[in-house]
Amino acid sequence: ITMHILLLTDGISPFVTGGMQRHSANLAKYFTLQGVKVTLAHCVDYDSDLPNENEVNQALFPNSSSKLEAVKSLHFPKKGKLIGHYVRNSHQYSKQLYELFDFSIYDFVYAKGFCGWYYMEQKKKGVKLPPIGVKFHGYEMYQELSTLPQLLKAYLLRRPTKWNNVNADYVFSYGGKITDLIVNSFNLSKDKIIEFPSGIDNDWVRETELSPFKKPIKFVFVGRNEVRKGVNELKEAINNLINEVDFEFHFIGPISTSEKILNPSVFYYGELNSKKDIISILDKSDVLVCPSHSEGMPNVILEGMARGLAVLATDVGAVELIVDNTNGIIIQPLKQVDLEGAIKGFSIMNPEDLDRLKLNSLEKVKNQYLWTKLASATLKRISAVLED
Numbered sequence: 001i002t003m004h005i006l007l008l009t010d011g012i013s014p015f016v017t018g019g020m021q022r023h024s025a026n027l028a029k030y031f032t033l034q035g036v037k038v039t040l041a042h043c044v045d046y047d048s049d050l051p052n053e054n055e056v057n058q059a060l061f062p063n064s065s066s067k068l069e070a071v072k073s074l075h076f077p078k079k080g081k082l083i084g085h086y087v088r089n090s091h092q093y094s095k096q097l098y099e100l101f102d103f104s105i106y107d108f109v110y111a112k113g114f115c116g117w118y119y120m121e122q123k124k125k126g127v128k129l130p131p132i133g134v135k136f137h138g139y140e141m142y143q144e145l146s147t148l149p150q151l152l153k154a155y156l157l158r159r160p161t162k163w164n165n166v167n168a169d170y171v172f173s174y175g176g177k178i179t180d181l182i183v184n185s186f187n188l189s190k191d192k193i194i195e196f197p198s199g200i201d202n203d204w205v206r207e208t209e210l211s212p213f214k215k216p217i218k219f220v221f222v223g224r225n226e227v228r229k230g231v232n233e234l235k236e237a238i239n240n241l242i243n244e245v246d247f248e249f250h251f252i253g254p255i256s257t258s259e260k261i262l263n264p265s266v267f268y269y270g271e272l273n274s275k276k277d278i279i280s281i282l283d284k285s286d287v288l289v290c291p292s293h294s295e296g297m298p299n300v301i302l303e304g305m306a307r308g309l310a311v312l313a314t315d316v317g318a319v320e321l322i323v324d325n326t327n328g329i330i331i332q333p334l335k336q337v338d339l340e341g342a343i344k345g346f347s348i349m350n351p352e353d354l355d356r357l358k359l360n361s362l363e364k365v366k367n368q369y370l371w372t373k374l375a376s377a378t379l380k381r382i383s384a385v386l387e388d
Contacts, residue, residue: 003383004037004069006106006130008097008115010076010090012042014059015051017273019299020137024112026201028068029060030375037069039106041097041115046078072100084156090114091160098122106130108382111168113137114160120167131386133170133194136161138317139178140228142185143294144333147227162186170385172196174297174318194385196378197321198297199371204275204306206283210358213286213351216265219343220250220285220309222278222300223292225259230291230314230333235261237340242266245347250281282307286354287346292316293333302369305361310354312342322369327360 009024010016024042032038044050051059053071061067074096077089094117103109109116109132116132123129141154141161165171165186173179175195182188223229238249238261247265254271272278282288288304288311295317302322304311311328313319323330329345331338346354 002035002037003107003379003386004039004105005031005382006039006101006103006109007031007041008094008109008111008119009040009042010093010113010115011044012040012056012060014273015042015044015048015056019296020112022299023137023198025060026199026371027110027375030199030371031379032060032066032068033064033372034375034379036379039070039072039101040068041072041074041100043074043076043093046075048075050075074100087114087156087160091117094118103129107386108133110135110172114164116168117160117164120164124167131169133172133382134164134168135172135196136165137174138294138296139181139185140294140296142181143316145228146293146334150228168192170194174198174321176297176318176321177316178296178318194378194381196381197318197369197374198299198302199369199374200299200302200306200365201371204279204303205366205370206307206362210308210355210362213354213358216246216248217287217347217349217354218248218250218285219287219289219312219346220252220282220304221289222252222282222304223290224253225255228293230293230339231255233334233336233339234289234291235259236336237343238266241340241343245344247343247347250285252278252281278303279307282309285309286358287312287328289343290314290319291331291333291339295319297322302365305369306365308358308362310346310357310361312339312346322364327357327364 007028011021012025013022028038028040050073056071057067077092094115098118109130111134116134141157145151145154171193173182173193173195174197225231250267252269252272260268288309290298290301290313292314297318301311311323313323313330314333315330316333329342331342
């Protein structure tokens with residue numbers, strides 16, 4: 001009998017941008033390609049057009065006759081002005097999702113973030129429903145926080161996040177420090193946790209041979225301009241080293257003119273939504289830099305590795321699973337001296353050693369982090385818990 005999974009999400013790419021949304025799109029795509037029936041619920045911003053079912057299938061399966069079992073597209077509730085509106089809207093959205101479906105036809109519910117909140121409230125009241133697994137991404141609200149706005153946001157999110165994890169039948173984790181955080185913060189037993197690392201879409205993987213390193217060494221940062229991403233520390237490091245170290249720095253992401261470093265060795269491309277454009281910049285780079293204060297398992301690191309880049313990253317979330325001394329340098333977050341030391345270390349590295357790190361990144365992705373392999377392994381775990 002073919003398994004039927006209901007996938008409740010807070011958006012999928014390309015209709016909503018972000019790492020979580022890319023992960024949700026890949027779940028829907030690769031579970032389907034593994035022969036599972038997938039019914040997808042997703043949302044777009046309140047003032048965006050709703051894509052129809054055909055548009056969603058075209059986005060997920062552009063060169064294939066495969067398609068989802070069914071698609072439900074919704075608007076996420078309109079933003080409020082009062083503090084805590086995101087939490088309230090998330091609960092409202094979870095109620096809208098619950099009221100859409102006849103749950104008797106599904107074997108398992110996979111809920112992203114708060115999407116299963118109302119569902120679990122009904123389950124606690126005694127409504128007979130299929131098992132539900134919950135997936136929060138980085139649990140940033142429980143990680144390193146350095147500013148008052150971050151602390152306030154974390155305070156508002158911690159209680160509902162804990163409730164959703166404690167009341168789920170299963171909790172999905174990237175592994176590494178994320179599993180430790182889930183166990184310690186929510187007092188959950190490990191047999192309730194299904195470890196499922198993030199993966200990379202097969203068409204990200206570089207097929208052509210890596211070119212030998214040529215000076216100057218080229219670093220690239222891909223991400224939003226926000227405190228948690230470590231942009232401030234990276235900017236300070238570049239300013240401190242720019243007259244001392246021979247390097248180039250390339251930034252992909254929305255960084256305002258006032259915050260740009262005006263130097264011919266620093267390049268800004270703005271926010272790029274074209275995979276082809278991003279890949280063209282990655283392929284000219286040597287080292288992907290991810291100096292975040294907190295993370296889950298960043299897609300951007302896997303994307304860089306898939307193009308054959310070495311990695312400079314902070315030891316947060318599940319980063320330790322994908323970055324070590326075989327393919328990069330891993331440092332502690334919020335340690336300015338360590339960040340600058342790692343940049344210097346890469347810049348004076350023997351070219352053969354750097355080429356080896358880059359090749360190891362590519363091989364690690366091919367061997368361990370392709371979505372085809374991860375989806376298959378995860379479906380086996382879900383099948384196993386359904387048989388228990």
